[in-house]
Amino acid sequence: MTISMTPPATTPAATSAALVLEDGTTYRGRAYGATGTTFGEIVFSTGMTGYQETLTDPSYHRQIVVMTAPHVGNTGVNDEDPESDRIWVSGYVVRDPARRVSSWRAQHSLGEELAGQGIVGISDVDTRALTRRLREEGVMRAGIFSGDDLVRGGYPRPVEELVAEVQASPQMAGADLAREVSTTEAYTVEPATVNPAEYGAGKAPIATVVAVDLGIKTMTPVRLAERGVRVVVVPQSSTIADVEAALPDDGTPTGVFFSNGPGDPGAAGHEVELLRAVLDRGIPFFGICFGNQLLGRALGYGTYKLGYGHRGINQPVLDRTTAKVEVTAHNHGFAVDAPLDEEGSAAPHDGGRYGRVVVSHVGLNDRVVEGLTCLDLPAFSVQYHPEAAAGPHDAAYLFDRFVGLMTNPAAWPPAIKSPHSAAQINTEENH
Known part of the structure; x- marks a missing residue:
């Protein structure tokens, strides 16, 4: 044609x-x-x-x-x-x-x-x-x-x-691309640099996060640093030993973050194993976009390729922990295949060793899984971009949720408040 x-x-x-x-x-x-x-x-x-x-x-x-x-x-x-x-x-x-x-x-x-x-x-x-x-x-x-x-x-x-x-050109399915876009050297984003008015007078960071760069956007560590978090960005090739070495051992709150990035999550074997090591150690975890897909795979769920994906800054998503709808920024062609069970069900990996997981966010255009929350581990993720660059600021609260997870773990997990049942949201297969 x-x-x-x-x-x-x-x-x-x-x-x-x-x-x-x-x-x-x-x-x-x-x-x-x-x-x-x-x-x-x-x-x-x-x-x-x-x-x-x-x-x-x-x-x-x-x-x-x-x-x-x-x-x-x-x-x-x-x-x-x-x-x-x-x-x-x-x-x-x-x-x-x-x-x-x-x-x-x-x-x-x-x-x-x-x-x-x-x-x-x-x-x-x-x-x-x-x-x-x-x-x-x-x-x-x-x-x-x-x-x-x-x-x-x-x-x-x-x-x-x-x-x-x-x-004859390469296909996206099966492509392992995060290594091609990741930083090759670790670097740190300090709260005092981003928010000198509050943290420029020698005030210590409230937490330290190791962000694994799978294609991280500049504004993501900035959003965390604005909230008083020291962010150590490390390469995609980092091991759990590298991650632990970058975290302080003085008892201050810590966490691990997995960024957005390109490629097929089904081909990201190293990243999945690294994330399982983080979960095994009980380190608070937050992932966005590619990081959400990797959390899904680490928990034992499958991922699949969407017909034409979500790319734009106007995607409506229901946060089932607040019962609110937010307009969000997306860029993804793959999604997690997890059940929309409001009570949470055992994650499939290794006989359910990671406990119960609930789909916390749902796309309202096509009922795609847009977020996961672990109920028995300090971990959660979303499929979209809360750093809002460029895009709406509806989802900025997710960085506050991550800070709260690190500084007040006793308050985890958030309860599902959505009046929408799985049957209402998902009247047919969600992919």
Whole structure:
């Protein structure tokens, strides 16, 4: 299937671009950012703002991102908003890029930033039609080809040849990617640096957390440090000995955090074993996004690939411990397969050695598991991004919940308060 959106004849050939899906669907447009060839799993993001945070989120590693908002790039790019030190998306698809930057904070345009970092993109694409196709058929592999890469021997390359290259590119299922985006050296984020007004006069941190970087966003340790927590960020390859060595032994509250990140949780064997070692030692644990999927696997639940995932900043989630609905920021293509049992049921791993677990958060669009809470261990997780970069701030309380878990463990676990029964929420299979 070919959907033609050929640029006007006056457009130089060097700016022509094609987006090719693995099912053969082809969209024609113009090069945006760098020219060349790129491959990745093509996904769509429904956020109408926060494109700079999206581009620099390591969870998008090896993915081509389609923006459903029709006009992208108005506020340009600055050096304050990135969530990491580089752009991680493998490709970028927009309908109508801004012709002029309009923000006092902008330091350069989005197109300049993409080109400067070698990110191959395409514009002038009907992103509404593309998004509908991905919703109907599911996310798939894709490639963007532009400039000289669309030509061979002076003639346009056959679409069949481009499709074959896409089909030969790696799939996301089975991909172990956290090691590719993680820090290689440990570093510390201090409360005194982030919140000097309260912690700058020699006041000691209220707790220390070891954050395992699986693709961590910059704002995540900042949100913890704002609350008085010293955060030691360690590489994905860390062992339980490395984690324990980074925790103080003076009796002050401690915890372990697993971040967001890219790839298939089913391929993350090292991370699952590390997390089980944390649970075995009774260290308070909090995980988000990829960290939620890893907690699910550590507890013995399965994970599965969603048809087209959750990516955006407008996803409604029910917190069953407060009976409140919050609008949340998401970026995930996998989910945990756990029962919506309000009373909690024994986790399957090793004959139930981790005790009872309850699904604490449920997605209201499709009843996907959005959070887990251990009732007999000091551990919980959510599937979304409470650091709100970019996104709503409804879920910021989760960092307070983690602080409370470390400083007042006697108050754990929170009770389920939701009036919604499992039957009401889950009238059919939740995946």
